[in-house]
Amino acid sequence: MFKTVKGTASDIKDMKIRGAGRIARAGASAMGTFAGNYRGGSLTEFRKDIDTAAKILLDSRPTAVSLWNGVRASTKDVGSASSLEEATESVVRNSAVFVEMSSSAVDQIAKIGAKRVQSGDTIMTHCNSSAAVGVIKEAHFQGKDIKVYATESRPWGQGLLTVKELSEAGIDVTLIIDSAVRSVMKRTDKVFVGADTVTSNGALINKIGTSQLALAADEARVQFNACTETYKFSPMTMFGDMVTIEERGHDEVVDPARLPKGVKIFNPVFDSTPAKYIDALITELGILSPGSVYDVMVRQLGEDIFRMRDDS
Ligand code: RUB
Numbered sequence: 001m002f003k004t005v006k007g008t009a010s011d012i013k014d015m016k017i018r019g020a021g022r023i024a025r026a027g028a029s030a031m032g033t034f035a036g037n038y039r040g041g042s043l044t045e046f047r048k049d050i051d052t053a054a055k056i057l058l059d060s061r062p063t064a065v066s067l068w069n070g071v072r073a074s075t076k077d078v079g080s081a082s083s084l085e086e087a088t089e090s091v092v093r094n095s096a097v098f099v100e101m102s103s104s105a106v107d108q109i110a111k112i113g114a115k116r117v118q119s120g121d122t123i124m125t126h127c128n129s130s131a132a133v134g135v136i137k138e139a140h141f142q143g144k145d146i147k148v149y150a151t152e153s154r155p156w157g158q159g160l161l162t163v164k165e166l167s168e169a170g171i172d173v174t175l176i177i178d179s180a181v182r183s184v185m186k187r188t189d190k191v192f193v194g195a196d197t198v199t200s201n202g203a204l205i206n207k208i209g210t211s212q213l214a215l216a217a218d219e220a221r222v223q224f225n226a227c228t229e230t231y232k233f234s235p236m237t238m239f240g241d242m243v244t245i246e247e248r249g250h251d252e253v254v255d256p257a258r259l260p261k262g263v264k265i266f267n268p269v270f271d272s273t274p275a276k277y278i279d280a281l282i283t284e285l286g287i288l289s290p291g292s293v294y295d296v297m298v299r300q301l302g303e304d305i306f307r308m309r310d311d312s
Contacts, residue, residue, distance in 0.1 A: 001034075001038075001040070001049065002034070002052065002053060002056060004030050004033045004034060004037075005030045005031070005034050005053045005056050005057060006056055007030075008026050008027065008029075008030035008057065008060075009030075009056050009057050009059065009060040010060070011026070012026060012027070012057075012060040012061055012067075013060045013061065015156065018128075018158070019128060019129065019130055019194070020064040020066040020067075020194065020195065020196040020197075020232060021066060021102060021106060021130050021131065021229060022130065023060075023061060023064060023066065023067050023070075024064070024066035024067050024069060024070035024098075024102055024231065025070065025098070025099045025102050025103070027057045027058075027067045027070045027071050027074075028070035028071065028073065028074045028095040028098040028099055028102075029095060029099060030053075030057060031050070031053060031054070031057070031070075031071055031074040031075060031091055031095050032074060032091060032092045032094075032095030032096060032099075034050070034053045034091075035050065035074075035087075035088040035089075035091030035092050035095075036088065036091075036092045038084075038088050040084075041084075042084060043081065043082075043083060043084045043087055046078070046084050046087055046088065047078055047079075047087070050075055050078055050087075050091065054071045054072075054075060057071055058071060061246060062244040062246050063196050063197060063205060063243060063244060063245060063246045063269075063270045064196040064197060064232070065196070065197040065231075065232060065233070065234040065236070065243070066196065066197070066229070066231060066232050069231040069232075070095075070098055070102070070231070073094055073095075073097070073098040073231070074091050074094045074095035074098060075091055075094070076090075076094060077090035077091075077094060078090060078091065101231075102229060102231065104284070105229040105230075105231075105283075105284035106130055106131055106134050106229065106284075107134070108284035109131045109134060109135060109227050109228075109229065109282055109283065109284055110131075110134035110135050110137070110138040111138060112282055112283075112284075112286060112287060113131075113132075113134070113135030113138070113139075113192065113225065113227055113282040114135055114138035114139040114142055114144075116135075116190070116223075116225065116280070116282070116287075117135070117136070117139035117144055117146060117190065118144065118189075119143075119144045119145045119146070120145060120146075120189075121139075121144070121146050121147075121189045121190055122146070122147045122148070122149065122187055122188050122189050122190075123136055123146055123147070123148045123149070123188065123189065123190050123191070123192055124148070124149045124150075124151075124181070124184065124185065124188045124190075124191045124192075124213065124217075124222075125148060125149075125150050125151070125162060125191070125192050125193060126150075126151045126153060126159075126191075126193045126206070126207055126209060126210055126213050127151065127153040127158045127159065127162070127193070127194070127206070127207035127209075127210075128153070128158035128159065128161040128162045128165075128194075129193060129194020129195075129206075129227060130194070131194045131195070131227035131228065131229065131282075132192040132193055132194045132227045133162060133165055133166065134227070135192050135225075135227055135282065136148060136166060136171065136192060137165075137166070137169050137171070140169060140170065140171050141169075146171065146172070147172045147173075147174070148166055148171055148172065148173040148174070149173075149174050149176050149184050149187070149188060150162045150163050150166065150173055150174070150175055150176070151175075151176055151177070151178050151180075151181060151209065151213075152175060152176065152177050152178055153178065153207060153209065154177075154178055154253075155252040155253050155267065156252065156269075158207070159175060160175070163175045178209050178212075181209070181212055181213055181216050182212070182216040182219075185213075185216040185217060185219070185220045185222055186220060188217075188220070188222050189222065189223070190222065190223045190225065191213055191214075191217050191222060191223065191224045191225060192225050192227055192282075193206055193207075193210050193213065193224075193225070193226055193227070194206060194207075194226070194227055194228065195226050195227070195228035195232045195281075196232065196270055197232055197233075197234045197237075197243050198226070198228055198232055198233045198234065198281065198290070198293055199234055199237040199243060199272075199293070200233075200234065200235070200237045200238040200293055200294050200297065201237075201275060201290075201293070202275030202278065202281075202289075202290025202291055202293050203272050203273060203274050203275055203290075204226045204228075204272070204273040204275075204278055204290075205243050205245075205270050205271070205272050205273075206226070206270060206271070206273070207269070207270060207271075208268055208269050208270055208271050209271065210270075210271055210273050211271045211272065211273040211274075211277075214273040214277035214278070215277065217277070218277050223279045223280075224277055224278055224279050225278075225279060225280045225281075225282055226273075226278055226280070226281050226282070227282045228281055228282070228283055229283065229284055230283050230284065230285055230296055230297075230300065233293050233296060233297050235297050235301060235305050235308055236308065238294065238297065238305070238308075238309070239308060239309045243270075243272070245268050245269070245270050245271070245272075246268070246269050246270060247266070247267055247268050247269065248267050248269050249267065250265040250267060252267055253265050253267050275290035275291065278290045281293070283296075
């Protein structure tokens with residue numbers, strides 16, 4: 001019964017599906033497929049099974065709140081449904097609405113963010129973010145003459161995906177190693193990165209190394225922009241929850257056979273950039289300051305957000 005959900009969870013864990021937006025859409029779609037194919041008995045059983053399905057997906061990668069929001073958006077009407085049919089239909093419908101909303105948010109961010117790019121700009125980006133890459137490509141499609149430095153993003157090397165996509169679009173792009181960030185910042189005008197999660201106090205959780213781009217940008221007086229859909233804002237952080245920073249396998253860092261005896265490895269894959277280093281959050285709603293995250297969450301979630309506080 002949980003085949004699609006388990007398959008999607010394992011693809012997310014193994015990085016076959018990666019990037020906060022893509023995992024959120026994959027999670028929501030898996031919930032929709034699960035509900036659409038559901039052949040169980042009663043509404044009570046379905047509520048139990050949908051909770052299990054959600055848990056399987058949410059356990060796949062802990063850091064991106066986008067996945068939690070995608071799953072939650074899909075199941076939000078299950079509690080108030082009065083029949084099994086109504087409940088399954090609501091999940092199918094809500095998951096499709098989420099996927100559509102999430103994809104169109106990326107397009108909106110591209111249009112809004114591209115206005116912040118001027119002809120002649122040299123841009124730095126990190127890892128592989130569809131939102132940040134969307135902004136850069138849109139600026140190029142609008143005829144702006146830009147250059148891009150993209151970090152390699154060890155250990156997974158997602159930067160190679162970024163340089164491939166940008167060069168295929170005809171953009172002048174240069175790959176740099178992560179430790180070259182401070183040195184290359186001197187030649188950079190603007191930084192555009194993506195987001196896995198934005199906390200209620202405006203901190204950005206994104207690929208490990210993002211915070212060193214932010215520090216180097218601050219030192220060099222270079223504008224630092226985080227491109228983020230508002231469903232990456234985390235309501236749980238309002239009530240004290242910390243964002244779990246995922247740690248991945250040691251063999252991603254180095255072949256264990258090459259490691260001298262007794263040496264340990266620590267492989268955190270995300271880090272936190274404090275709000276004070278962020279010039280703008282480029283969202284589908286417009287350009288926001290990190291200080292407005294609380295207001296946006298309360299406006300979007302209404303009274304539900306305080307239910308989360310009471311449940312936690
Ligand atoms: C990807 C990463 C991206 C964000 C945003 O990390 O940190 O910057 O997820 O991506 P990983 P998007 O490769 O470990 O998933 O803008 O595509 O949602």
